[in-house]
Amino acid sequence: MTALLELRNVSAGYGAFRALFGVSVEVQPGEAVAILGANGVGKTTLARVATGLLAPTSGTVLVDGVDMSGTATYRFARAGVAHAPEGRSVFATLSVEDNLRLSFRQSKGRANTPAALAKAFELFPMLAARRHQIAGTLSGGQQRMLAMARVIIEEPKLLVADELSLGLAPIVVDEVYRSLRRLKESGSALLIVEQHVGHALALCDRAILLDRGTVSWSGPAREAAERVATHVFENDSGNDGDAAAAAG
Amino acid sequence: MTLATGVGADFLRALLQGTPPGTVYALVALGFVLTYKTSGVFNLAFGAQAYVSAAMYYKAHTEWGWSIIPALVLSVFVLAPAIGLTLERLVFRYLRTGTSVAKLVVTIGISLALPNIFELITNFKGVVGQTPAGIVPNGSGVFYDPFGVYPFSRDELTTIGVAVIAMLCLAALFRFTAIGLQMRAVVESPRMTELNGIRSDRVSAVSWALSSTFAGLAGVLIAPRFNTLAAPDFFNLVVVAIAAAILGRLVSLPRALAGGLGLGMVIALLGTFLPRWVDSNPWLRPFQENLTPAVPFVVLFGVLVLWPAIRRSREVSDPLSGVDPPISSLALATRSARSHLIGRVFTVGVLGTVATIVYFRADASWMFLVTQAVIMATIYLSVTMITGLAGQISLCQGTFAAIGGFGVYQLATLHGMSVLVAAPIAAVIAAAVGAVLSLPVLRLGGIWTAVATLAFAFFFDAVAIKFSWVGGGNTSLMQGTRVPRPVLGPWDFADDRAFLVLAVVVFIIVSIVVVQIRGGTIGRTLRAIRGSEVAAQSIGISPARARVVAFAVSAAIAALGGALLSIHQKNVNYGSNFSPVSSLFWLVLVVSLGARTIEGAALAGAAFSIFDPLILRGTIFGWILRSPKRVPGFFPISPKWRLILFGLGTLQFARHPEGAVEFWRGRTSRWLAARQQSAPPAPDEPTESIGVDGAVTS
Numbered sequence A: 001m002t003a004l005l006e007l008r009n010v011s012a013g014y015g016a017f018r019a020l021f022g023v024s025v026e027v028q029p030g031e032a033v034a035i036l037g038a039n040g041v042g043k044t045t046l047a048r049v050a051t052g053l054l055a056p057t058s059g060t061v062l063v064d065g066v067d068m069s070g071t072a073t074y075r076f077a078r079a080g081v082a083h084a085p086e087g088r089s090v091f092a093t094l095s096v097e098d099n100l101r102l103s104f105r106q107s108k109g110r111a112n113t114p115a116a117l118a119k120a121f122e123l124f125p126m127l128a129a130r131r132h133q134i135a136g137t138l139s140g141g142q143q144r145m146l147a148m149a150r151v152i153i154e155e156p157k158l159l160v161a162d163e164l165s166l167g168l169a170p171i172v173v174d175e176v177y178r179s180l181r182r183l184k185e186s187g188s189a190l191l192i193v194e195q196h197v198g199h200a201l202a203l204c205d206r207a208i209l210l211d212r213g214t215v216s217w218s219g220p221a222r223e224a225a226e227r228v229a230t231h232v233f234e235n236d237s238g239n240d241g242d243a244a245a246a247a248g
Numbered sequence B: 001m002t003l004a005t006g007v008g009a010d011f012l013r014a015l016l017q018g019t020p021p022g023t024v025y026a027l028v029a030l031g032f033v034l035t036y037k038t039s040g041v042f043n044l045a046f047g048a049q050a051y052v053s054a055a056m057y058y059k060a061h062t063e064w065g066w067s068i069i070p071a072l073v074l075s076v077f078v079l080a081p082a083i084g085l086t087l088e089r090l091v092f093r094y095l096r097t098g099t100s101v102a103k104l105v106v107t108i109g110i111s112l113a114l115p116n117i118f119e120l121i122t123n124f125k126g127v128v129g130q131t132p133a134g135i136v137p138n139g140s141g142v143f144y145d146p147f148g149v150y151p152f153s154r155d156e157l158t159t160i161g162v163a164v165i166a167m168l169c170l171a172a173l174f175r176f177t178a179i180g181l182q183m184r185a186v187v188e189s190p191r192m193t194e195l196n197g198i199r200s201d202r203v204s205a206v207s208w209a210l211s212s213t214f215a216g217l218a219g220v221l222i223a224p225r226f227n228t229l230a231a232p233d234f235f236n237l238v239v240v241a242i243a244a245a246i247l248g249r250l251v252s253l254p255r256a257l258a259g260g261l262g263l264g265m266v267i268a269l270l271g272t273f274l275p276r277w278v279d280s281n282p283w284l285r286p287f288q289e290n291l292t293p294a295v296p297f298v299v300l301f302g303v304l305v306l307w308p309a310i311r312r313s314r315e316v317s318d319p320l321s322g323v324d325p326p327i328s329s330l331a332l333a334t335r336s337a338r339s340h341l342i343g344r345v346f347t348v349g350v351l352g353t354v355a356t357i358v359y360f361r362a363d364a365s366w367m368f369l370v371t372q373a374v375i376m377a378t379i380y381l382s383v384t385m386i387t388g389l390a391g392q393i394s395l396c397q398g399t400f401a402a403i404g405g406f407g408v409y410q411l412a413t414l415h416g417m418s419v420l421v422a423a424p425i426a427a428v429i430a431a432a433v434g435a436v437l438s439l440p441v442l443r444l445g446g447i448w449t450a451v452a453t454l455a456f457a458f459f460f461d462a463v464a465i466k467f468s469w470v471g472g473g474n475t476s477l478m479q480g481t482r483v484p485r486p487v488l489g490p491w492d493f494a495d496d497r498a499f500l501v502l503a504v505v506v507f508i509i510v511s512i513v514v515v516q517i518r519g520g521t522i523g524r525t526l527r528a529i530r531g532s533e534v535a536a537q538s539i540g541i542s543p544a545r546a547r548v549v550a551f552a553v554s555a556a557i558a559a560l561g562g563a564l565l566s567i568h569q570k571n572v573n574y575g576s577n578f579s580p581v582s583s584l585f586w587l588v589l590v591v592s593l594g595a596r597t598i599e600g601a602a603l604a605g606a607a608f609s610i611f612d613p614l615i616l617r618g619t620i621f622g623w624i625l626r627s628p629k630r631v632p633g634f635f636p637i638s639p640k641w642r643l644i645l646f647g648l649g650t651l652q653f654a655r656h657p658e659g660a661v662e663f664w665r666g667r668t669s670r671w672l673a674a675r676q677q678s679a680p681p682a683p684d685e686p687t688e689s690i691g692v693d694g695a696v697t698s
Helices: A041-052 A073-077 A096-108 A112-123 A124-129 A140-154 A170-185 A199-204 A220-239 A240-245 B007-039 B046-063 B068-089 B101-121 B153-175 B178-188 B188-195 B199-224 B231-247 B252-280 B281-306 B337-362 B364-389 B399-412 B419-440 B446-462 B474-480 B497-520 B521-531 B531-539 B543-569 B580-593 B598-609 B611-616 B619-624 B640-653 B658-675
Strands: A006-012 A017-027 A032-036 A058-063 A081-084 A158-163 A191-193 A207-213 A216-219
Touching: A006 A112, A006 B598, A017 A041, A017 A191, A017 A216, A032 A041, A032 A199, A032 A220, A041 A081, A041 A191, A041 B640, A058 B446, A073 A081, A073 B188, A081 A140, A096 A112, A096 A140, A112 A124, A124 A140, A140 A170, A158 A170, A158 B199, A158 B419, A170 A199, A191 A199, A199 A220, A207 A220, A207 B153, A216 A220, A220 B252, A220 B497, B007 B046, B007 B153, B007 B178, B007 B231, B007 B252, B007 B497, B046 B068, B046 B101, B046 B199, B068 B199, B068 B364, B101 B580, B101 B640, B153 B178, B153 B199, B153 B252, B153 B364, B178 B188, B178 B199, B188 B199, B188 B598, B199 B231, B199 B497, B231 B252, B231 B580, B252 B281, B281 B446, B337 B364, B337 B497, B337 B640, B337 B658, B364 B399, B364 B497, B364 B543, B364 B580, B364 B598, B399 B419, B399 B446, B419 B446, B419 B543, B446 B580, B497 B521, B497 B543, B497 B598, B521 B531, B521 B543, B521 B598, B580 B640, B580 B658, B598 B611, B598 B658, B611 B619, B611 B640, B640 B658
Parallel strands: A032 A191, A032 A207, A081 A158, A158 A191
Antiparallel strands: A006 A017, A006 A058, A207 A216
16 A cells, blocks of 8 residues: 655755754555654654655655655645644635635635535534634634634645644643544544644554654554653753754 | 806816826726735836836837727737736746845836836837827817816726726625635745645736736826826826825725825815915915825825834734745855955955046046946945845935935025035934934834835925925026035145045045944844844834934935035936935945945945946946957947846845845855865854844844
8 A cells, every 4th residue: 555645765954954864754544643752853844845845855755656756835735735834824814714715715626615614614613703804813722723624624635733732722722633533533644743742642543753853763652652751851851952953 | 967166166176187197096006906915015116017018008009000909908918917927937936935125125126127128128218298199099189078067088087997997806806706815815825825735826927917917007098197108207106006005005905996086186176275275375385386296195104104003904924934944144244254354455455446547547527427436335325324234225315315415505505604514414404304204214114114215205306395495496496406516725626536535535434434333332233123123122222213323324324425416516416316216226226236235335336327338338348458449349238227237136135135245255255265175164054033034134
């Protein structure tokens, strides 16, 4: 079976600065994989390479067995790879409805857009009440729910979720993870970059630990918790300076 | 329908009379809003785009004798979108993640280059003393008078109809179509749009083709309003239209339409009623003569300063800008002490040789040009001060220079003071004006500072120079604004050679002042503010105070240079030296050569005055080949190339805000360092926030 997403020996960076050094990662259809690691080890860079936001400097990125290294971001999206980026991930100047419409029009086609909109508003009544509000005026949690509504309706083959819980209230984090679980149950694969280790491992099948731009460990999620406790945090406390220097 | 005579009828007549010019403002304002909304660019080149289509239409219809429809298709529906697509592909695609200030500077460069490129290619000379034809047959000869008080020409009615239809179509585009929504999304974040599976390159190409077509349509429709066909008219019209567009917060199409119409009507009303009030209140007379042309600029300035919500409305950054690589560090920071010293010695050597040759060998015309170059370099140090150090774009440096020129004229010619005393006093006056102006203006920040200073420059141009205590009033009309050359002890500066020495001395003194300020507390404060205004404030720096000082000093330098220029030419020559458009060209020159260094300003001065005679006319090749006869046959090259080259020189501003000189120096010093195998070149340090906007480096 071909992997849904495969990174083969990928290196990437920003200008003269390199963040990833020969990383290989695979995600099978329907599988949930967690990327764990301290600040600045290249988790976000990995997520960006996986969705085509950043072209790798070497190595290949395969989606459904097709080499997509260096192609435009929109091709990744059309191939079924969705990205929920770190921080604000909605169009702040568009209304809630326009945010969803923009996305559904592309993924579902003109005819199915109204039905998809209706379904999104049914699943998230909070959004229905605010459908004409400018998305930039929503709270951080509400913006996150808007982003989740988008991907849940679209049911991408693979969702790359980058620090979804960052800066959110615990109750909202729970709701985000309920949505992710629902997505997984409907058949989407997940690649989750997370610092909330507990949440991520409860959801995921496999985990990958990154350390300073390389994969330091990968294995089943249930073994990961222990690895994280012994490996990452010990290592991290001794290498604070390196981690800070590699911020990106 | 007829109405009783009286105030009511006059009011109605004024409203109707204001409708045609109001529609023109509205049309341009709509186009401006369209561009801003679909591409995120505050497009000062809109006027240039409109001009090119109007000129193409004139050429095809009037000169080649094409009939209306093919001429219209060629100029508006072929040429205009082609220009839009070219601009998008070659320029703005690479600027999408740049700051709005960088984009603004680039559009200024394009607004200077584009008309000249067109005129060069098509050999179009511009039209003077003839009203260009409109897009309906006999448009200026047939009139309709629906209310019996004011007859509309057929051209005017066409423009009104097109403006209303265009507004409705564009509103429908944004409200009901997918592409309208996609265009707005791409403006906010091209990358996030791509994550939705949408090709943002293609969307922004459509945006530019559309807005450029609209610019072309507006250009063809408004050309009949002028009795000339020249690019500056279109630029002035854009500044008026910005006032209308800003009433709609730059995003609302109906409000831009209403703003344009309202502006036209208010001007017409003032033109109707002010003369009556003046009969009973004579003190209103100067206002009557000057207020009407100034209304748009007063509105623009007032709205910007008094309505803070406007400038906050669209300051949304791209959340995915972190994907861009960090900008490279300045050459100054990476250069070794040794190459720094070598560069210094080399520069001083070359300058000394040139100065010696010019002093002893140059004839009168070269002496004039070199002196002018030195004086312009002094003026450009004011741009170094405000743009290079404070990071603000000021488009009214010409106005400050004019204050210097007129100050000397007033004090020396009309009040008998020595010009050597008058020039510093004029500089102090300009500094005071600059300080007062900076209080409301610099608070705005970014493109709004640029637009407010542009409004001030046009206000000065339309109103202030007509006052007798500024421009000399009737005296200057009769005698011109003559300024004498000074005599100081044994030196008579009527001698051009002595004056050159004076100009060089002033330039050196001002350079030292700028270098001192750059290295001193104010300079560091300004760098801190450019790095992060919030962080600077949190350690107790007052951004307002540092910027006021920078702006006042910059105004004083410009005024000193302007005074020198007037003394040198023995006349203020406001129109050719200090008009608002000249400020734009100055900024373009300095920014493309280097806004942060003394060398950049000096080179910009040389480029202003010597580039054309030395290089474009091929003189230097005559010198090198030791005979003017051996100059290759394709010289002289058209002087338009100066505007084209330096206008396009702004394109690199987004990537290299330090300017061409610093960029190449950085290259060479890194190359030298690599060759010498001594200290390896410092790598580009990753900054904490990767991909911070291009203009904020230090």
